[in-house]
Amino acid sequence: MTKSYTEESMMLEPQTSTDWTDKSHSSSQDERDVENTSLPMHKDMEDDEVGLNRLEDEDDEEEEDEEEDGDDTKPKRRGPKKKKMTKARLQRFKMRRMKANTRERNRMHGLNDALESLRKVVPCYSKTQKLSKIETLRLAKNYIWALSEVLRSGKSPDLMSFVQALCKGLSQPTTNLVAGCLQLNPRTFLPEQSQEMPPHMQTASASFSALPYSYQTPGLPSPPYGTMDSSHIFHVKPHAYGSALEPFFDTALTDCTSPSFDGPLSPPLSVNGNFSFKHEHSSEFEKNYAFTMHYQAAGLAGAQGHASLYAGSTQRCDVPMENIMSYEGHSHHERIMNAQLNAIFHDS
DNA sequence: TAGGCCATCTGGTCCT
DNA sequence: AGGACCAGATGGCCTA
Numbered sequence: 001m002t003k004s005y006t007e008e009s010m011m012l013e014p015q016t017s018t019d020w021t022d023k024s025h026s027s028s029q030d031e032r033d034v035e036n037t038s039l040p041m042h043k044d045m046e047d048d049e050v051g052l053n054r055l056e057d058e059d060d061e062e063e064e065d066e067e068e069d070g071d072d073t074k075p076k077r078r079g080p081k082k083k084k085m086t087k088a089r090l091q092r093f094k095m096r097r098m099k100a101n102t103r104e105r106n107r108m109h110g111l112n113d114a115l116e117s118l119r120k121v122v123p124c125y126s127k128t129q130k131l132s133k134i135e136t137l138r139l140a141k142n143y144i145w146a147l148s149e150v151l152r153s154g155k156s157p158d159l160m161s162f163v164q165a166l167c168k169g170l171s172q173p174t175t176n177l178v179a180g181c182l183q184l185n186p187r188t189f190l191p192e193q194s195q196e197m198p199p200h201m202q203t204a205s206a207s208f209s210a211l212p213y214s215y216q217t218p219g220l221p222s223p224p225y226g227t228m229d230s231s232h233i234f235h236v237k238p239h240a241y242g243s244a245l246e247p248f249f250d251t252a253l254t255d256c257t258s259p260s261f262d263g264p265l266s267p268p269l270s271v272n273g274n275f276s277f278k279h280e281h282s283s284e285f286e287k288n289y290a291f292t293m294h295y296q297a298a299g300l301a302g303a304q305g306h307a308s309l310y311a312g313s314t315q316r317c318d319v320p321m322e323n324i325m326s327y328e329g330h331s332h333h334e335r336i337m338n339a340q341l342n343a344i345f346h347d348s
Numbered sequence: 349t350a351g352g353c354c355a356t357c358t359g360g361t362c363c364t
Numbered sequence: 365a366g367g368a369c370c371a372g373a374t375g376g377c378c379t380a
Contacts, residue, residue: 096366101357103367108355132353 123166124181135174142166 146165
């Protein structure tokens with residue numbers, strides 16, 4: 001039984017020499033695919049080491065072999081004739097495919113590099129617990145939107161509204177991750193609980209909730225994405241909470257492993273310095289729940305081996321040094337931007 | 349074990 | 365013709 005191979009039916013050996021930094025997955029993939037090259041259809045080609053230049057010449061010679069067999073019994077097919085796969089054509093096709101695969105891999109690596117860069121500038125960054133691609137994009141979109149609102153309104157939003165904006169449309173694990181990165185008890189910004197806010201908090205919250213246009217994430221797939229239903233977002237537990245809205249720093253400062261808190265994220269989380277919330281004067285803090293950004297502090301803390309998220313606190317949530325993205329990791333441009341943001345938050 | 353996430357291959361389309 | 369881009373398919377890894 002003979003079989004003529006068209007390009008459409010070809011199984012090709014993939015590129016096997018790559019230098020990307022991917023893990024064993026890639027190599028095992030290569031090994032697996034290399035094995036595929038021993039498919040029967042390639043048997044007659046396996047020992048053909050002809051170079052591409054040689055193939056060009058050979059192809060011309062074999063071109064005439066592609067003439068129809070003169071088989072009139074079969075109905076003629078419309079459209080362009082599918083040429084038989086000669087050795088030369090097969091090899092050329094394989095080479096083309098391998099090059100295209102390499103390009104595609106490189107393209108995707110570039111895309112992943114860009115995504116990794118994005119991960120580092122959104123509020124929550126951890127080397128050990130990376131945000132997924134989709135969650136990174138969603139968080140980045142929320143972050144941009146939230147910062148835009150800060151710039152637009154010129155007012156400093158309250159923390160919870162800001163975090164709510166950050167977490168809109170994110171999956172529950174990511175929401176917890178963001179909350180953990182910000183050392184915030186996720187419970188404190190549940191939508192329904194905000195109704196029980198003390199008056200002064202409601203006022204602060206209004207700076208974000210009373211925005212001229214509502215923030216939505218249309219077109220998101222069904223859960224776990226695309227809903228702010230608190231029951232899925234934070235694993236709301238039925239046990240009684242001391243207060244519907246305890247100051248978020250209470251939990252953060254007292255104990256990271258407080259039972260009422262969802263617990264430290266494991267593996268340890270880190271903050272890249274984009275946000276950390278300073279508790280300097282609790283009375284002042286409770287006044288408006290304003291938060292500050294202090295890149296320098298976080299960066300210095302990181303440089304000293306720990307990210308002390310709450311300077312001056314007796315009980316801190318220390319993050320291993322190796323997980324911290326140092327302040328130096330930010331470009332000059334980023335520092336300028338951060339300084340501007342600092343000014344916004346401090347001046348307003 | 350199912351589902352989520354990911355890397356890779358592949359063929360199609362568009363553009364230069 | 366060849367490269368960039370895209371989306372579908374596939375299979376591996378990991379976690380709940």
